[in-house]
Amino acid sequence: MSKGEIVILDCWVSPFCLRVKIALKEKGLEYEEREEKELLGKKSDLLLKSNPIHQKVPVLLHNGKPICESTVIVNYINDNWPSPPFLPSSPYEIAQARFWADYIDKKVHDAGGNIWKSKGEAQERAIKDFIEIVKQLEEGLGERDFFGGDTFGLNDISLISLTSWFHAYEKFGNFKVEDHCPKFSAWIKRCSERPSVSQVIPDPEKVYEFVLMLKKMFGLE
């Protein structure tokens, strides 16, 4: 399958955009990044035209055709360029992978958000909920190296991207994921060693500063 032109409408700090970049790199694909400064209110015409429904990044433009929603995009990348595969081969294992993809999408980022958006008792509760979710994921991982089994797959991509904000949660909440979920932390380290991840993951301190700016912007200091 020829590569064609691949463009990502991107935001450096978005873990959802990160998923797409890691996926493209894993497949050995070259792409152009176009940074959207949407948080400052300046949405580009291209973004508004490509994603009129949600007006959000990431958007993948493949030969000019837009695909939106990070999980849909990563699945598209996998369907279009099958090698190396992001999903296992049996329908049952694929279903299990999709189940966890749905769980990851629904739970992790919001739970993390509750930590930096709150303080005092509410924050303690938010941290507790967050740890429960990570523990659940740790259980799902089991003894495997990756969520994809022996190979780095769909859920490894989705989840490692979300962990780019963990340092910020830990700093705001004064806790460490490693103290509660050592196997999960080991998995984070394992994934971070991959060039597809290390080349694109943002500096955790910069993410922290960004979230600090968000707190100020929303009057949550």
Added chain:
Amino acid sequence: MAEESKVTLYGYSPCPFGKRVEMALKLKGVPYEYVEEDLTNNSQMLLSLNPVHKKVPVLVHNGKPIAQSLVILEYIDETWKNGPQLLPKDPYKRAQVRFWASFVQQQLFESMLKEFKTKGETQEEASKELFEKLKLLEEGLKSFYFDSDRSIDTEHVGLLDLVFVSVFGSYHKVQEEVLSVKTIDPEKSPLIHSWLTALLDLPVVKETLPPVEKMVAHIKFFRQRFYLPQLNDP
């Protein structure tokens, strides 16, 4: 049939997510056993089959459970090759179907549920929200779904059709009766209205969706018993 290849679907009859799975199984000609789970009283079976969410539907095939209706639909499509293909082969078209299925499931259904769970001003806001989202769906589907050579018949039913008809099929009529709100207006949403009408005419849909009176009774019960008491009185 060997015990191992047996298919069992655990569902709850008012729940649209189980209905879409039933329709898919019927379209693919897969024999299955249906087990009704009373959601007001979580059974041990359900807790063991779906420990993460403790919800229906759950499909058990070859003794192994699969949860989350959209995941189950894709599993059914990948496992049984008879009947219509629920997802297109072309990666771009697949991405479109997945995007819109997620939109119907998360955005539209959530707004609809909000309408049932609230009253007064909050409910009016939820209705407005739902209407805006329906407009987006109507626009979005124009370009990729409703082309002239697409027919809605038993051979060509897809995942998005099943997701949509399971959410809107019974519920929109129920909304009209319980809330006196007309959600799918043929003048405001002509494409969606004709799409829904065509889908509701399919034998597999007619025989699977619960009758409107049953849904009305169920929603009224839930509103009285659970949703409204949770609201603060204005």
